Amino acid sequence: xxxxxxxxxxxxxxxxxxxxxxxxxxxxxxxxxxxxxxxxxxxxxxxxxxxxxxxxxxxxxxxxxxxxxxxxxxxxxxxxxxxxxxxxxxxxxxxxxxxxxxxxxxxxxxxxxxxxxxxxxxxxxxxxxxxxxxxxxxxxxxxxxxxxxxxxxxxxxxxxxxxxxxxxxxxxxxxxxxxxxxxxxxxxxxxxxxxxxxxxxxxxxxxxxxxxxxxxxxxxxxxxxxx
Amino acid sequence: xxxxxxxxxxxxxxxxxxxxxxxxxxxxxxxxxxxxxxxxxxxxxxxxxxxxxxxxxxxxxxxxxxxxxxxxxxxxxxxxxxxxxxxxxxxxxxxxxxxxxxxxxxxxxxxxxxxxxxxxxxxxxxxxxxxxxxxxxxxxxxxxxxxxxxxxxxxxxxxxxxxxxxxxxxxxxxxxxxxxxxxxxxxxxxxxxxxxxxxxxxxxxxxxxxxxxxxxxxxxxxxxxxxxxxxxxxxxxxxxxxxxxxxxxxxxxxxxxxxxxxxxxxxxxxxxxxxxxxxxxxxxxxxxxxxxxxxxxxxxxxxxxxxxxxxxxxxxxxxxxxxxxxxxxxxxxxxxxxxxxxxxxxxxxxxxxxxxxxxxxxxxxxxxxxxxxxxxxxxx
Numbered sequence: 001x002x003x004x005x006x007x008x009x010x011x012x013x014x015x016x017x018x019x020x021x022x023x024x025x026x027x028x029x030x031x032x033x034x035x036x037x038x039x040x041x042x043x044x045x046x047x048x049x050x051x052x053x054x055x056x057x058x059x060x061x062x063x064x065x066x067x068x069x070x071x072x073x074x075x076x077x078x079x080x081x082x083x084x085x086x087x088x089x090x091x092x093x094x095x096x097x098x099x100x101x102x103x104x105x106x107x108x109x110x111x112x113x114x115x116x117x118x119x120x121x122x123x124x125x126x127x128x129x130x131x132x133x134x135x136x137x138x139x140x141x142x143x144x145x146x147x148x149x150x151x152x153x154x155x156x157x158x159x160x161x162x163x164x165x166x167x168x169x170x171x172x173x174x175x176x177x178x179x180x181x182x183x184x185x186x187x188x189x190x191x192x193x194x195x196x197x198x199x200x201x202x203x204x205x206x207x208x209x210x211x212x213x214x215x216x217x218x219x220x221x222x223x224x225x226x227x
Numbered sequence: 228x229x230x231x232x233x234x235x236x237x238x239x240x241x242x243x244x245x246x247x248x249x250x251x252x253x254x255x256x257x258x259x260x261x262x263x264x265x266x267x268x269x270x271x272x273x274x275x276x277x278x279x280x281x282x283x284x285x286x287x288x289x290x291x292x293x294x295x296x297x298x299x300x301x302x303x304x305x306x307x308x309x310x311x312x313x314x315x316x317x318x319x320x321x322x323x324x325x326x327x328x329x330x331x332x333x334x335x336x337x338x339x340x341x342x343x344x345x346x347x348x349x350x351x352x353x354x355x356x357x358x359x360x361x362x363x364x365x366x367x368x369x370x371x372x373x374x375x376x377x378x379x380x381x382x383x384x385x386x387x388x389x390x391x392x393x394x395x396x397x398x399x400x401x402x403x404x405x406x407x408x409x410x411x412x413x414x415x416x417x418x419x420x421x422x423x424x425x426x427x428x429x430x431x432x433x434x435x436x437x438x439x440x441x442x443x444x445x446x447x448x449x450x451x452x453x454x455x456x457x458x459x460x461x462x463x464x465x466x467x468x469x470x471x472x473x474x475x476x477x478x479x480x481x482x483x484x485x486x487x488x489x490x491x492x493x494x495x496x497x498x499x500x501x502x503x504x505x506x507x508x509x510x511x512x513x514x515x516x517x518x519x520x521x522x523x524x525x526x527x528x529x530x531x532x533x534x535x536x537x538x539x540x541x542x543x544x545x546x547x548x549x550x551x552x553x554x555x556x557x558x559x560x561x562x563x564x565x566x567x568x569x570x571x572x573x574x575x576x577x578x579x580x581x582x583x584x585x586x587x588x589x590x591x592x593x594x595x596x597x598x599x600x601x602x603x604x605x606x607x
Contacts, residue, residue, distance in 0.1 A: 061601055081525070087520065
């Protein structure tokens with residue numbers, strides 16, 4: 001008896017994305033599938049297309065051809081409103097250079113994602129506190145984001161991304177500006193989140209970090225290869 | 228709880244938090260709304276107060292007659308004597324005197340119908356009464372019966388100039404009155420020219436004194452002194468309303484100017500808010516892109532920018548209106564003048580200010596959500 005194949009939670013099927021009237025072709029006929037509980041690292045040199053793939057997984061960008069499937073549903077024909085709903089409920093983002101609102105406290109930043117995900121007001125504070133705790137920055141909950149260190153900001157960004165417990169977590173260079181200690185810390189958090197049943201996709205040029213991931217894909221010259 | 232109410236609460240909460248965390252920007256925008264609303268409230272109220280001031284002076288300057296309603300309670304005299312008449316005539320600026328006494332009468336027309344009516348007996352310089360007749364050729368009162376155009380006598384089918392009997396005295400119908408500047412009551416009654424009897428100060432009637440334009444304020448107190456020496460304040464000298472049309476014309480043009488200026492102030496305020504909001508969304512372009520990237524809907528982003536503008540506009544406008552009115556009140560107090568507040572205009576002005584603030588914020592807000600979130604995220 002053979003096990004029934006498990007449907008990927010996130011998939012790019014024959015995706016092509018070009019820029020500058022087709023002169024720049026970071027992704028050509030690329031197919032990638034991501035399973036629940038998996039940490040997938042995408043590596044490649046600067047401009048290779050790893051962030052482009054991540055943006056398409058995150059429904060921030062659309063392929064010229066091919067299909068992005070999120071939780072088994074095709075997304076190519078969705079309106080921006082529907083894409084925003086999926087981003088709010090099913091996806092968590094950690095952007096490059098730990099982008100958070102500097103005028104809000106760490107807890108308020110995390111609560112933003114909960115607000116957009118439709119979490120009732122009464123539960124936001126507690127869930128935000130739990131997310132900050134799991135990202136090990138609970139002690140900075142009431143500090144304005146502008147006053148946090150780079151490592152703390154990155155962990156707050158991670159807490160914001162996982163606060164509403166999305167099944168898919170997308171991270172673009174999540175340890176790019178961090179020292180070794182903070183890098184290890186953040187990567188451990190990502191691993192824990194994947195073990196809890198989510199799919200984690202991270203784009204990085206840190207090969208050491210990538211080797212610790214469950215699976216590594218290399219993006220170069222428009223193609224994606226298992227590494 | 229209703230989904231819409233929850234969404235509205237979230238939007239307002241988010242906007243309030245943004246305002247708390249960006250006090251400098253809130254104060255700058257609020258100041259624009261404050262200044263616009265304050266100038267508006269001050270301008271409208273000050274204009275209204277000055278118009279009230281001007282109205283009295285204008286009527287006095289423009290009046291061509293002053294008049295006193297009889298009987299005169301404060302006078303020691305029963306009749307106006309010849310020396311008093313001469314003294315009135317001698318007041319600088321006086322052009323003549325007319326008077327009218329009111330009584331009740333029965334008029335028997337040529338068909339034999341008896342009509343009960345009020346009868347005015349007109350005397351002195353009747354040109355001062357500003358009588359106008361249905362027969363456009365007629366300019367002066369004759370000794371016949373003058374029928375008010377709105378009275379039952381005028382509605383009879385009789386031909387004019389037929390015989391009538393007034394209180395037993397035979398007379399002819401001498402004309403139909405269609406206007407009287409000094410005694411509007413004449414139009415609903417009847418009148419006859421008197422025989423030069425001096426006016427009785429303790430009968431019902433009107434004493435009308437003709438004045439040259441600009442002299443009414445000089446004539447009025449001296450007239451009061453002649454009519455009731457020592458008790459001048461008991462004599463109410465009125466300016467008939469013939470100046471009001473001219474005044475309304477002049478003040479109407481001033482009102483138009485005030486309203487146009489108010490509109491310009493509102494437009495400038497809205498322009499300031501719009502420019503400010505454009506800079507605001509430009510400086511927060513990446514942050515607003517982040518919000519949308521992590522799931523904020525376009526509606527949420529637009530609504531929070533609008534609500535922010537409305538909250539700032541409301542606080543600024545209301546405070547501005549209060550301060551503007553307060554300055555007017557202080558000025559009125561200092562000048563010992565009444566405070567005239569055109570509440571309707573001030574309220575409309577404040578509401579219009581709020582609406583223009585919201586409209587001023589709408590365009591920048593819409594421009595923000597038209598941009599794809601990824602492009603906003605990449606901006607610096």
